[in-house]
Amino acid sequence: MTFQPSDPTHSEIAASTLIRDVSVLRLDPASTCHMVTRSPQDGIDLLIWRGRFSRPVEMTIRDDSERIHFTCTLQGRARQWFESGAGSLEHLLDAGTACIGFNPGCRGRFGQNGPFESVTVMVRPDLFAGWGDSVDSTLNQAIQSGRCFARCPPVAELTATAATLCHALTGEPGRHSSLWLLGQGLAMVGLVLEAHGAGPHPIAPLPAAERRKLRRARDRLLADLSQPPTIAELAREVGLSVLKLKRGFRLMFDDSVYGLFQHERMQEARRRLRAGELSVTEVASELGYTNASHFAAAFRKQFGVPPSALKRAP
DSSP: OOOOOOSGGGSEEEHHHHHHOGGGGOOOTTOEEEEEEEEEETTEEEEEEEEEEEEEEEEEEEOOSOSEEEEEEEESEEEEEEOOTTOOEEEEEETTOEEEEEOTTOEEEEEEEEEEEEEEEEEOHHHHHTTGGGSOHHHHHHHHHTOEEEEEOOOHHHHHHHHHHHHHHHSSTTSSOHHHHHHHHHHHHHHHHHHHHHSOOOOOOOOHHHHHHHHHHHHHHTSOTTSOOOHHHHHHHHTOOHHHHHHHHHHHHSSOHHHHHHHHHHHHHHHHHHHTSSOHHHHHHHTTOSOHHHHHHHHHHHHSSOHHHHHHOO
16 A cells, blocks of 8 residues: 655654654644653653554654654554565554554654554663563564564553653643653653563565465555455455465554455545545545445545535535
């Protein structure tokens, strides 16, 4: 799956630049975004990202932080896509989920829409190395490789801790000491690591031949956005079992087969509506919808606005 940038925010931005000044995103007047940062200890930084986007925003960011990121999403949904020598993976983060990331120097794309809020504790690698007994070997190896992204399942205690930290950082300035903030930040890191350990056991990387078949399956799936093949047909065409196809899509594209299809179909719908040459009904029909209201509901679910809003936009 790839992003289709729709505004100037797709130009590359260094993470350090974005943290200092969010105006580099050049958002439309109806959107708001701000960050709050604190450094309670040398090598440990706390970051709150909060925004409300009137339309989908996609940005390309180069990670120059040299920090391991422990993030909990409190509100909204984000998509993250990373470049690496082994290929590209896209990750979907919903409210309540957490992730661990370390991709120094790597370019990634981030997509957000509607209200969004997240809390990140950024830890310098040498400090993290001292916590070796608390980290499983697979995660350690991924971090040492410099290309790590691990998604963690929702945990109520983790979300509550992140929310407390967010409230403290965005509330009355100076209310909490640096020591208190450090303690909350470290508690959040510990809970993220626990959530990661309690999640599914790591799965061995997909063989190269299987990855090639999955890419072929993705291309075939998206060749006609008005009518997807059945999963059985798709698996048969590329020479995979249905189980391997479904599992492979989750691992390689971080989505289900039809979840990926629907996401790309809505992206194409947005592109066609913005072109301004077709009505909402015509776009719906061209993309395989026999009922315009079903199309409108799917579009609103994806982007937070009805398709008619794009037709009214200048």
